[in-house]
Amino acid sequence: xxxxxxxxxxxxxxxxxxxxxxxxxxxxxxxxxxxxxxxxxxxxxxxxxxxxxxxxxxxxxxxxxxxxxxxxxxxxxxxxxxxxxxxxxxxxxxxxxxxxxxxxxxxxxxxxxxxx
Amino acid sequence: xxxxxxxxxxxxxxxxxxxxxxxxxxxxxxxxxxxxxxxxxxxxxxxxxxxxxxxxxxxxxxxxxxxxxxxxxxxxxxxxxxxxxxxxxxxxxxxxxxxxxxxxxxxxxxxxxxxxxxxxxxxxxxxxxxxxxxxxx
Numbered sequence: 001x002x003x004x005x006x007x008x009x010x011x012x013x014x015x016x017x018x019x020x021x022x023x024x025x026x027x028x029x030x031x032x033x034x035x036x037x038x039x040x041x042x043x044x045x046x047x048x049x050x051x052x053x054x055x056x057x058x059x060x061x062x063x064x065x066x067x068x069x070x071x072x073x074x075x076x077x078x079x080x081x082x083x084x085x086x087x088x089x090x091x092x093x094x095x096x097x098x099x100x101x102x103x104x105x106x107x108x109x110x111x112x113x114x115x116x
Numbered sequence: 117x118x119x120x121x122x123x124x125x126x127x128x129x130x131x132x133x134x135x136x137x138x139x140x141x142x143x144x145x146x147x148x149x150x151x152x153x154x155x156x157x158x159x160x161x162x163x164x165x166x167x168x169x170x171x172x173x174x175x176x177x178x179x180x181x182x183x184x185x186x187x188x189x190x191x192x193x194x195x196x197x198x199x200x201x202x203x204x205x206x207x208x209x210x211x212x213x214x215x216x217x218x219x220x221x222x223x224x225x226x227x228x229x230x231x232x233x234x235x236x237x238x239x240x241x242x243x244x245x246x247x248x249x250x251x252x253x
Contacts, residue, residue, distance in 0.1 A: 025149065025150065025153070026146070026150050027149075027150035027151075027153040027154055028153075030169070030170075031157075042169075044170065044171040044175065045147065045150065045170040045171050045175075045176055045179065046170075046171045046175035046176050046178060046179035047179070048179075049146075049176075049179045049180060049183055050179050050182050050183035053183040054183070067145075068149055068152065069148070069149075069152060073145065073148055074145055074148040074149040074152050075142075075145040075146050075148075075149045076149045076150075076153070077146045077149065
């Protein structure tokens with residue numbers, strides 16, 4: 001059973017990184033996260049939908065609707081990363097590297113410090 | 117599985133009652149599209165697999181409401197069907213009670229006018245001063 005991720009910043013980073021390569025709809029994004037993590041992590045649709053909608057409102061991605069199925073009861077909503085979205089993704093990646101290295105520094109230095 | 121899926125989507129739809137009709141339709145269409153894609157790749161999946169992958173109906177509905185992508189329904193009298201039924205039942209019950217009281221009153225009046233009650237003024241002569249007549253008043 002994969003570990004479900006609810007951290008918004010992680011979901012944003014993963015979704016945008018995947019959208020960098022190709023336009024995807026929500027199920028694709030969820031499936032690829034599971035696949036590329038070896039089923040270690042997963043996100044639920046309820047965590048992803050608000051983030052994707054926020055991205056559309058902010059111009060970070062655009063959406064494209066394709067009606068599927070009989071009686072047109074279903075829609076595939078493909079999300080596409082905009083240039084503004086690429087810029088935001090770059091910012092998220094830099095922030096992630098910075099935070100991760102800072103955490104590593106705290107852990108390393110804290111372990112070296114002699115107890116008071 | 118079809119019944120369970122229908123029930124799942126109905127539950128999401130019910131919980132989205134504060135959204136506009138257009139918004140509800142759009143949310144459901146997108147989610148149906150994603151579930152359909154999952155089922156095409158997992159034709160032997162059970163409903164529990166769908167729910168485990170995407171999340172519960174309640175969680176999905178909350179995410180759509182939280183996303184605030186679609187406007188809320190106009191704030192006019194827009195009750196769900198259960199409230200409508202309860203209100204109708206109350207109105208019918210009150211109407212029946214009023215009708216019963218009116219009918220009882222009409223019957224009472226009719227009896228009074230046609231001499232079926234002691235107090236009926238259908239007397240051809242002046243009331244006597246007997247003890248019985250005095251007892252009535």
